[in-house]
Amino acid sequence: MTLTAALAAPPPLALPARAVPDPARAAAEATAAVLADFTGGRHRGVIVDSPPGAGKSTLVVTAARAIADAGEPLMIVAQTNEQVDDLIVRIAAADPRIAVGRLSARGHTPSPRVAALDGVTISHAVDDLAGCAIVVGTADKWAYTKAARFPWAIVDEAYQMRSDKLLPIATLFDRALFVGDPGQLDPFSTVGVDRWAGLSWDPMQSAVAVLARHNPDLPVHRLPVSWRLPASAAPLVSQAFYPDTPFRSGTAAGDRRLELAAGRPDAADRTLDEAAATGWALHELPARHTVRTDAEAVRACARLAARLLARRPVAYDEHGSHPIGPDRVAIGCAHKDQVAAIRAACAAEGVPDGVTVDTANRLQGREYDVTIVLHPLSGRRDATAFHLEAGRLCVLTSRHRHACVVVARAGIPELLDAHPSTGGVHLGVPVKFPDGWEANHAVLDHLARHRVPAVPDGPGR
Amino acid sequence: MSVLAAFARARAVREGRAQPIATVRHLHLSPRPMVFIPLRLAGEAAAPLGAMLGTDPAEPHLLVVPQPRDRDQRFAFVAELAAIMLPYLERYAKDVETVEAKTPYERSLDAPQILVPNPRGIAFTRLLGRSCRFRRADGPYPVHPSVPVLGQWLTFLADRAEFPGSSLLVAMTEALAAHWATGQSRVEDGNLAALVGWIAPPDGMTGPEAAAAAEDMVWSPPAGPDTAPEFDAEVLAPAIRTYEATGSVAQVRDAVRSQLEPTWRVMWRAVELLRGLPEARGVPGRWERDRAEFTREAIRIAEGGPPRGRHDSAVGAAVRLSAMERAQQAFEAQRALDDPMVMVEHRLEGRAFAGEVVAVELERRIVPPGRTRAVNRPLVTVVTADPVRLAPGDVLISPARPRQHCEVVEVRRGTVVLQVNDGMGRGARPAPGSVPEVGEIVCYADLDPGDGPGFPFPSREETPWTHGGPPAEYVPTDEDAMEDWS
Numbered sequence A: 001m002t003l004t005a006a007l008a009a010p011p012p013l014a015l016p017a018r019a020v021p022d023p024a025r026a027a028a029e030a031t032a033a034v035l036a037d038f039t040g041g042r043h044r045g046v047i048v049d050s051p052p053g054a055g056k057s058t059l060v061v062t063a064a065r066a067i068a069d070a071g072e073p074l075m076i077v078a079q080t081n082e083q084v085d086d087l088i089v090r091i092a093a094a095d096p097r098i099a100v101g102r103l104s105a106r107g108h109t110p111s112p113r114v115a116a117l118d119g120v121t122i123s124h125a126v127d128d129l130a131g132c133a134i135v136v137g138t139a140d141k142w143a144y145t146k147a148a149r150f151p152w153a154i155v156d157e158a159y160q161m162r163s164d165k166l167l168p169i170a171t172l173f174d175r176a177l178f179v180g181d182p183g184q185l186d187p188f189s190t191v192g193v194d195r196w197a198g199l200s201w202d203p204m205q206s207a208v209a210v211l212a213r214h215n216p217d218l219p220v221h222r223l224p225v226s227w228r229l230p231a232s233a234a235p236l237v238s239q240a241f242y243p244d245t246p247f248r249s250g251t252a253a254g255d256r257r258l259e260l261a262a263g264r265p266d267a268a269d270r271t272l273d274e275a276a277a278t279g280w281a282l283h284e285l286p287a288r289h290t291v292r293t294d295a296e297a298v299r300a301c302a303r304l305a306a307r308l309l310a311r312r313p314v315a316y317d318e319h320g321s322h323p324i325g326p327d328r329v330a331i332g333c334a335h336k337d338q339v340a341a342i343r344a345a346c347a348a349e350g351v352p353d354g355v356t357v358d359t360a361n362r363l364q365g366r367e368y369d370v371t372i373v374l375h376p377l378s379g380r381r382d383a384t385a386f387h388l389e390a391g392r393l394c395v396l397t398s399r400h401r402h403a404c405v406v407v408a409r410a411g412i413p414e415l416l417d418a419h420p421s422t423g424g425v426h427l428g429v430p431v432k433f434p435d436g437w438e439a440n441h442a443v444l445d446h447l448a449r450h451r452v453p454a455v456p457d458g459p460g461r
Numbered sequence B: 001m002s003v004l005a006a007f008a009r010a011r012a013v014r015e016g017r018a019q020p021i022a023t024v025r026h027l028h029l030s031p032r033p034m035v036f037i038p039l040r041l042a043g044e045a046a047a048p049l050g051a052m053l054g055t056d057p058a059e060p061h062l063l064v065v066p067q068p069r070d071r072d073q074r075f076a077f078v079a080e081l082a083a084i085m086l087p088y089l090e091r092y093a094k095d096v097e098t099v100e101a102k103t104p105y106e107r108s109l110d111a112p113q114i115l116v117p118n119p120r121g122i123a124f125t126r127l128l129g130r131s132c133r134f135r136r137a138d139g140p141y142p143v144h145p146s147v148p149v150l151g152q153w154l155t156f157l158a159d160r161a162e163f164p165g166s167s168l169l170v171a172m173t174e175a176l177a178a179h180w181a182t183g184q185s186r187v188e189d190g191n192l193a194a195l196v197g198w199i200a201p202p203d204g205m206t207g208p209e210a211a212a213a214a215e216d217m218v219w220s221p222p223a224g225p226d227t228a229p230e231f232d233a234e235v236l237a238p239a240i241r242t243y244e245a246t247g248s249v250a251q252v253r254d255a256v257r258s259q260l261e262p263t264w265r266v267m268w269r270a271v272e273l274l275r276g277l278p279e280a281r282g283v284p285g286r287w288e289r290d291r292a293e294f295t296r297e298a299i300r301i302a303e304g305g306p307p308r309g310r311h312d313s314a315v316g317a318a319v320r321l322s323a324m325e326r327a328q329q330a331f332e333a334q335r336a337l338d339d340p341m342v343m344v345e346h347r348l349e350g351r352a353f354a355g356e357v358v359a360v361e362l363e364r365r366i367v368p369p370g371r372t373r374a375v376n377r378p379l380v381t382v383v384t385a386d387p388v389r390l391a392p393g394d395v396l397i398s399p400a401r402p403r404q405h406c407e408v409v410e411v412r413r414g415t416v417v418l419q420v421n422d423g424m425g426r427g428a429r430p431a432p433g434s435v436p437e438v439g440e441i442v443c444y445a446d447l448d449p450g451d452g453p454g455f456p457f458p459s460r461e462e463t464p465w466t467h468g469g470p471p472a473e474y475v476p477t478d479e480d481a482m483e484d485w486s
Helices: A021-040 A056-069 A081-094 A139-143 A207-214 A234-241 A267-278 A295-310 A336-349 A390-396 A412-418 A436-450 B003-015 B071-091 B119-133 B146-161 B172-177 B192-199 B207-214 B229-246 B250-275 B283-302 B314-338 B340-349 B478-482
Strands: A045-049 A074-078 A100-103 A120-123 A134-138 A150-155 A173-180 A220-222 A257-259 A280-285 A314-317 A320-323 A329-333 A356-359 A368-374 A400-409 A451-453 B034-040 B048-054 B061-064 B096-099 B105-108 B114-116 B169-171 B352-361 B379-384 B406-412 B415-420 B441-445
Touching (some): A021 A220, A045 A207, A056 A074, A081 A100, A081 A134, A134 A139, A234 A436, A257 A267, A267 A436, A267 A451, A280 A295, A295 A329, A295 A368, A329 A390, A390 A436, A436 A451, B003 B340, B034 B071, B034 B119, B048 B250, B061 B250, B105 B283, B119 B169, B146 B169, B146 B283, B172 B192, B192 B207, B192 B250, B340 B441
Parallel strands (some): A074 A134, A074 A150, A150 A173
Antiparallel strands (some): A257 A314, A314 A320, B048 B061, B096 B105, B352 B379, B352 B441, B379 B415
């Protein structure tokens, strides 16, 4: 495989302004090494593990531009239509001259942000996109594409892609870059069978897991710096969820600051003060077994969001400062019925429109200034594998640039101790780190230092 | 556990009797099912100790392995089992119809149904099939020719049992628990006699009393495949020793019979209970699928097809998982559409709602995005007291019009506006009756029976490098007979 000289020297990387030189250099070196391995053509696949906010999208865009500049066709596989649109917008912003094709399902209505771009062609047939340097589509759509062949491919969010989705796609490309975050939620199935447990091609595993087991010699790179997580969060998230592949924050302590207008002397405002001062807060309700949509916890989440925005928060970071609007705040939880309950509570508490309320699954890959998290184990009588999954807590506690507030009932450490993780053990299944039970303990242990006891109060107060 | 299931369980405790959680029977029940109760030797994966089976409650067949560790006896047992089970299975393969489709195929008019007491009975069936299907009538350690054939059938039945909504091989505890909620835990529901005790306690007893009695292992032995440890130590071990010393099977036979007969009676009692429920609308459609799969396997085996591999290939696993997920989705949707009691669970979750139509804009025509001609898209406004958790753009279906798709346009407190997208005929105006009328009580749910085409997986030969490339074909060898555990 020969490729033009353009690929040998990757384009200079745009480094964040005011970045501490050391992490910036580490990140730039990691990216250059990825590009050299990928475009060097010696490997059929290159895997890149990216912790939360480590510049994964920037890497994808950089790699895509390098290949497009060399005049070689490239296909990009994303997992959702929203991710496809995100990538197209970012590629167009990085270089508007690149002809980008969007492979869409028949009857797909283009989002306004993609429709507004000049250089983007949208079609349901890959033949119509033959003139495009880069063709982007979801894994589901690519699966129905036959008889196309690309020398290069990038598979984004590859850890969230189930390995069976890769089967029909892998025949479309010669070489691929697999990019994703191993710490987030594993793909899942609506049927629970362990029929394939231990097989190297178990379709319930992620695409990367299957790829790596069949091709153990593929290079694996790691992005070493999180630009999103503040200095208060990166060590905890790294230690709890990425025990073997540590990363650091791109900013130092003191680079990020959150300012709130004066508050009231109640639990909600004290919680927000703690979060603003330290980056973390645990808003702890009294121990109690509750239904999943625990009314008091749900109301606490909504009230915290309402109070946060009412106190005119301003974020100071390495780029300057900006007021935090509703679109920079998210409330995360584990279940869809909790989402619905919190949304209803937000309306009742007068939370401004625009605050995101969603499940961990849907918050993957997103970024906010402040997040409020309803702890998955809050009020539960048992700790199931679903609620213990490390990826779920990792997603919820790694979406923020400034501060994360966790709402929980007291007694979760005792609940964990009463339910040690005892999942079935199958021959041939690689042991997975981190263990969700241990990760949960690590996070709670840290949160205990930022605990604000809350006495639940009625809606009137 | 859903809110409704929790409520039903709480009520069962208060009433002292299991409470129905379904109004119709969601599984097919053959007019002539075969009840199969296998027992195995403790500590062994698939060493049969005995079995009771048959289609007539009054005439069970009892099979016994006097020395379960003796592999010759083990496969002699399987041959005896095959002599009873194969004629039952193969009888149904004879009468077939040809189904007109793109590629016409044959489907038997009816299919066999095997009922085992619990999911472990299915797991044992799978293991027994696994240990038999690779054996051969020639070569080292030959077995009776019927052994590998039965092994293939047991493998097929256990494989089908993993598909939601399939009724070829059914675990009785699962079938009952899908229709009744007891006042005990799900783990306790795994005891067939206790579960039946809750649902239909004997005269003069409450559900909890009947369940407690059923937990006495002497009065009510476990439904297998594992036996009670006390029985193993005090009854079975001396009986096997007697057989070893004297060659007389009688004592083992009586011991095994004593453990099987009570469960045999409970199984047929459970069949009666299920028969008391009317069949759900979706059952014949799902049974059709079972009949087609049964016929396909019957043809494959009759043509001397090789046993299924030890493991699924990468493509095989992906195809199977996809089919199982589609079956699961269809089963979940059909159950709710067929049964208002199941629908209530979705209504409580906010994924479905019921209410009265208060306004219909029948004449509405719009040009949908990406199209050029105006089409009928009537609006229907429904008032409901349900806690609706749906968003604009969600596509809903209704039990009254299961083939029609409606899109949520607006959700306000207690009011939902729907746009009817299809199922209105080809005329310029919607066909009469195809759109709900003002005053009609309707129910809509965010459910999808998923009848679209399956996912396009490559062929086995095209398995890509990411999944290890094309797998080697299975070729039977003499080694198959030498596996440690077969």
